[in-house]
Amino acid sequence: MARRLALIIEYDGSRYHGFQLQNNTCTIQGELENALYQFTKRKIRIAGASRTDTGVHALGQVITFVTDLEYPLKTWVNAVNHYLPEDIAVRFACEVDIKFDARRCAISREYQYNILNIKGRSPLRDKLAYQVNKSLNVAAMNRCCQILIGEHDFRSFVFLPEGEERSTIRRVDVADVRRKGDYIVFKIIASSFLPYQLRNTVGSLIMVGSGELKEKDFSERAFSGECGVMGPAVPGKGLCLIRVNYPPQWGPIGEGL
Numbered sequence: 001m002a003r004r005l006a007l008i009i010e011y012d013g014s015r016y017h018g019f020q021l022q023n024n025t026c027t028i029q030g031e032l033e034n035a036l037y038q039f040t041k042r043k044i045r046i047a048g049a050s051r052t053d054t055g056v057h058a059l060g061q062v063i064t065f066v067t068d069l070e071y072p073l074k075t076w077v078n079a080v081n082h083y084l085p086e087d088i089a090v091r092f093a094c095e096v097d098i099k100f101d102a103r104r105c106a107i108s109r110e111y112q113y114n115i116l117n118i119k120g121r122s123p124l125r126d127k128l129a130y131q132v133n134k135s136l137n138v139a140a141m142n143r144c145c146q147i148l149i150g151e152h153d154f155r156s157f158v159f160l161p162e163g164e165e166r167s168t169i170r171r172v173d174v175a176d177v178r179r180k181g182d183y184i185v186f187k188i189i190a191s192s193f194l195p196y197q198l199r200n201t202v203g204s205l206i207m208v209g210s211g212e213l214k215e216k217d218f219s220e221r222a223f224s225g226e227c228g229v230m231g232p233a234v235p236g237k238g239l240c241l242i243r244v245n246y247p248p249q250w251g252p253i254g255e256g257l
Contacts, residue, residue, distance in 0.1 A: 001068060002066050002067070002098065003068070003095055003098070004064055004065070004095065004098045004100055005065060005073075005093060005094070005095055006062060006063070006064045006093070006094055006095075006100065006102065006253050007062070007063050007064075007080070007090050007091075007092070007093050008061070008062055008090070008092040008093075008253075009028070009032070009058060009062070009063055009088065009090060009091065010059050010060070010088070010089050010091050011028055011057060011058050011089070012057055012088075012128075013028065013052060013055050013056045013057045014057075014087070014127055016028050016054070016055075017054045018052055018053050018054045018056070019048050019050070019052045019061070020048075021033070028052070028088060029046060029063075031084060031088055032080075032084070032088070033046055034083070035080050035083035036080060038083040039080055039082075039083055040067070042067075042069075044065050044067065045065065046063045046064065047064050047065070047102055048061060048062070048063050048102060048103070049061060049063070049106050049109070049244040050109055050193075050244060052236075052239075052241055053195070053199075053236050055237045055239075056237075056239045056240070056241070057128065057237075057241070058240060058241040059240055059242050060091075060110075060241060060242055060244060062244045062253065063102060064096065064101070064102045073095065076090075076093045077093045094251070094252045096250060096251055096253055100250055100253075105246055106244045106245060107191070107247055108190060108244075109191075109192060109241065109243075110174075110187070110188070110241075110243045110244075111187075111189075111198055111239060111240065111242060112186065112188075112240050112242050113185070113186040113202045113239050114128060114129035114130070114238045114240070115129060115130055115136070115184040115186070115202070115238060116132070116182060116183060117131075117135075117179075117182060117184050118133070119133050120133075126237075127237060128237065128238070128240075129238050130202075130234050130237060130238035132184075134210050136184055136206065137209045137210075137211070138177055138179050138184055140209060140215055141177040141184075141205045141209045142176055142178070143215060144204075144205060144208050144219070145176050145177055145186075146175070146176075147218075147219050147223075148188075148222070149172050151172075152169065152170070152172070152222075152223060153169050153223065153225065154168050154169070155225055155227050156221055156222055156224055156225065156226055156227065156228070156229050156230045157194065157196070157197045157200045157201055157204075157222070157230045158194045158195060158196055158200070158228060159227060160227055168194060170190055170192060170194065170197075171190060172188065172189070172190040172191075173189045173190060173191075174187065174188060175188045184209075186201075186202055186205065189245075196233050198239060199231075199233040199234050199235075199239065200228075200232070202234045202238070202239075203230075203231045203233050204221075204222075204230045204231060206234065
């Protein structure tokens with residue numbers, strides 16, 4: 001009998017060209033499907049909750065797949081981890097309703113961007129944060145975050161191919177910037193995100209913090225409706241998918257987050 005399993009995945013995205021499967025390049029989805037094949041000797045196609053970009057990390061990515069194999073959940077976790085490379089790991093597994101869709105059933109996604117705000121180099125911390133040497137005004141950055149909260153058209157934060165028609169309206173529930181020791185941490189929770197929206201948002205906030213962009217100009221550009229005027233995009237290495245949130249009706253998927 002077919003069953004749908006959901007796995008919560010953690011990964012260091014440094015050496016991967018994003019989550020989504022691509023030909024002739026290394027991706028998170030490719031590694032996961034290969035590990036599942038090594039364990040089950042069957043080709044299993046997975047679906048993810050969020051298509052993280054090149055170099056982006058995850059603490060709580062959610063994937064699902066359908067199988068008729070009756071292995072216990074613990075066996076799935078241990079066996080798939082055995083075949084995965086060291087920079088990808090299964091944290092949790094549960095069985096979900098056969099109709100559950102990791103992407104469409106999600107009500108929000110939480111991301112965090114780490115800015116290492118120090119002078120000089122830090123090789124150990126470079127992989128998981130974007131370093132900015134200049135002093136940043138965190139209060140000004142945080143004030144700009146507040147205008148992002150609510151339902152808005154985020155067309156200004158993305159580049160759309162000519163002629164492409166798609167909705168650029170998204171709902172942001174939380175957005176803030178805080179200093180934590182040597183780090184400045186940007187946190188955002190929203191219904192979903194457009195390609196490069198987050199990296200362009202952080203790039204614009206850094207410009208505000210450094211004084212290169214006035215708060216008033218940030219606000220005007222953000223909702224100007226002019227495609228791609230926010231940015232520049234910061235590197236993916238500072239960005240991490242923290243968790244994906246689901247309504248209680250879908251059962252124990254949230255327990256592993």
